[in-house]
Amino acid sequence: MLRFSANLSLLFTEVELIDRFAAARAAGFRAVEIQFPYELEAETIRRKLDEHDLQLVLFNVPAGDLLQGGEGLACVPEKQTRFREALALAVGYAQVLRPAAINVLPGRCLDPSRLDAYLATFKRNLCLTADMFKPLGVKTVFEAINSLDMPGFIIDTSAKLLAVQDELQRADICLQYDIYHMLRMGEDPAAFIAEHAGRIGHIQFADCPGRGQPGSGEADWTALFSAIDRSGYGGWVGAEYKPIGETSASFGWLNYA
Template sequence: MPRFSANLSMLFTEVELIDRFAAARAAGFNAVEIQFPYELEAEPIRRKLNEYDLQLVLFNVPADGLLQGGEGLACVPEKQARFREALALAVEYAKVLQPPAINVLPGRCLDPSRIALYLDTFKRNLCLAADAFTPLGIKTVFEAINSLDMPGFIIDTSAKMLAVQDELQRANICLQYDIYHMLRMGEDPAAFIAKYAGRIGHIQFADCPGRGQPGTGSADWAALFSAIDSSAYDGWVGAEYKPVGDTSASLGWLNHSR
């Protein structure tokens, strides 16, 4: 079966972030990811990873107020200086934490007449990120987020991700493929992963609808995990869901897959 990582921004929230490393290890995970680790200093995170023999496989460049309804940073023309500051902070964390991939969230455009400008801005900033992370041996990834949950997100389908990647032609810029978001958009993740596994730098998942753990929605997880396992993808698969109940009770899928 795939190698699973626990997203500590969404799992084990029964305890403080600094204590979630221990909880993830106790649950059987060998790797973790954090959406935005910046509430903690990098060195204490490093110490927790070492203490519990965990690998940090992913975190995001800061995205301003994106999760609170804002446009984010990476695509907004008027925020390019702030994006560079956010990127510099992510680089400092990357030097200490050394994840294999860092995600740049494209963001939203709340004025449809400016979408082309926002896309151009994002592509320039994505290349800036790749220039910063490549010397550290880190892949730059970016993802599509469904426009039902997050209206105005500038990249909301697999086709739009591929188009950006095709245009930029940078070997160090890969896709972050989120199964939940693409299910929400009515796509076929198993078919996409089978065809484009070599272009994917990271995979995340949650059931759909609801974004809960596998078994709370309608997705066929045996088929999806099998598709990942039989594909050319060799990275981690991040559990990035909202547990229905406490986290420990939501992990039946993990125990079943072992």
């Protein structure tokens, strides 16, 4: 049976972040994830999780200017001091929140001639992250983001995800597999999950196109959820979509699962 987590950065945005924990629990979720939780103190989040009997399963290492069109932190050779500061902040939050996984966003390279250097920097930082989080019992994951929505992203296909994981050969570094982004790249998520479930540390989903809730786009969600269920994947499946309308009216997709 699939276990769904609610991404509080995209769901329940009708209310402030601090009130989304209660909204998620009222909707029936037992777990949540947050892209960047740093606007709230870690202790405040801990209290909300305990109050509503929720588990925080995932959050991201701070990514600098990535969401504003910049290159981010994790892959940029000139930003390594800033990445280490971001990593230290994430470690502090993880010590309080104990997530199942921490996500490192690879970032963009806006100068293609420097791509090899950016990839090498990211791989070093991915290993550094895993070294920091393994003693906490937190697995490190990294994801591909489609290059249509985010041009220049250094890892934009599942093949590139696998290549990095193959090179590093570390059991504590897993894939974060985002169904929306791979659909956007024209890939077959059901086939990938069926073949590589053992390499995936976290799954997220949204429909494509539009990144709305399942049923708002063109994907076959009965087939996708069935593929995850049959694959043997035992982690959380994160609802990371932009609701079309009120969040509370967007959960018809549960009928597909």
